[in-house]
Amino acid sequence: MEDIKWLEVAIDTTTQELEDLSARLTMNGVTGLVIEDEADFQQFLENNRQYWDYVDEELQEKMRGVCRIKFYVSDDADGRKQLQKWMEGIDKPYTTTALGENDWAHSWQKYYKPMEVGERLYIVPEWEREEPVPAGKTALYLNPGLTFGTGSHASTQLCLGGVERYVTDGCKVLDLGCGSGILSIAALRLGAEHAVAVDIDPKAVDVAYENAAMNDIGKDRYHVLAGDVLTDEGLVNELAEQKYQVVLANIVADVIIPLSAKVDRFLAEGGTFLCSGIIDVRAHEVVEALERNGLTIVDRWEKKGWVALAARFQ
Structure with a gap:
């Protein structure tokens, strides 16, 4: 044609x-x-x-x-x-x-190629899913044209590194500000049993489900909701009905700081709160908020002016 x-x-x-x-x-x-x-x-x-x-x-x-x-x-x-x-x-x-x-x-597609992230993940755009995956890597298929969260941004890569480190077989994961669903879907690909994802943008719900389906993940393992955990107490109560071994928040400092006061509602005993999307000049504010709410920093990663933190209740 x-x-x-x-x-x-x-x-x-x-x-x-x-x-x-x-x-x-x-x-x-x-x-x-x-x-x-x-x-x-x-x-x-x-x-x-x-x-x-x-x-x-x-x-x-x-x-x-x-x-x-x-x-x-x-x-x-x-x-x-x-x-x-x-x-x-x-x-x-x-x-x-x-x-x-x-x-x-379609010309924007040329800018998205398969890429290795961390030690195990290999992010593949959906139109290249027939390409072979390197030995020892776990493929994560995505449609980069759908919404924010392609794996190319430094803050997302930092958080994906944390997902690799802290997600264990059979654990439960909560992804706050999920966007494309990349973090929670990666967690499921790496062995998590079940994940719940939330985003303030209602369009993210369908996007995350579509990306999950590309990775053979169904709604029996993945549940996506639209809402604001900072203002919707009903949503917070719904999410807090179960506890999660890993809670993810790749957002920005101005959201992570108030969110840190709610993490105890979601995190299982011994669980890890992974937060990213923090520009380096504001990292100290986030650290102070986490510590003020009883969390202890156990890991910190930096890349291209961005910071990711892992914290736990001790």
Whole structure:
């Protein structure tokens, strides 16, 4: 089948003119507008700052001073005719960039290749699952396009190293802030008997179940919930009905710090709390919170400015 070609049309504007330009394009029949605006970007960061400790500087620089609208037409005579119609009465200059169907939908896959993590894990994108797995490695199949948690980020790799060290055959695992489910699914692949995973984003539930199914893990061993353990006491009570030998939290310092006061509700005697996603300059705050709530640090790992901690009640 012939590869469909597309044109990405970009119109630079100002924050003040953005709303009017969007309305005019919509009236001309444009659908699927993509708006890139530094002001909206900064507002989004401010309103959601509790979910991260830093924002990539390259991304911030890319958005600096940006205010533009993008839309797409087919790269042929019909598409160019449609573009001319959509731009009627709009005297702003625009640029076009040619894209192939494959460029648009699938080219990101080339950035995800199988990779070794820790001593035993071998993370494999679903489209390469037929590739042989190195001897002595445990395969973990994932769809990296689904949501956060591909195994490529240093904080996830640190936590996966902790999973290798502390997960034992037959243990129970609780994964708080599970994202793609990578940590809890890895624990099950490495011998855990049962895992419960929770994420504040409801979309993570289906994503985690889909990734689990790729690894032949069913709902008899894996249970995924949506909710916020910091604010939903009913959810906390439900999770605390059983105890877990390993509790995982690859989130950020601002969530781990208040979460440390609830860990005793979930952790079995002698169990381990593994937390990651901690930028190094804030690690001391997390350590202080853990110790304040009766936990003792038993392991610490660092990589590329990120810190992971293992703690236990002594």
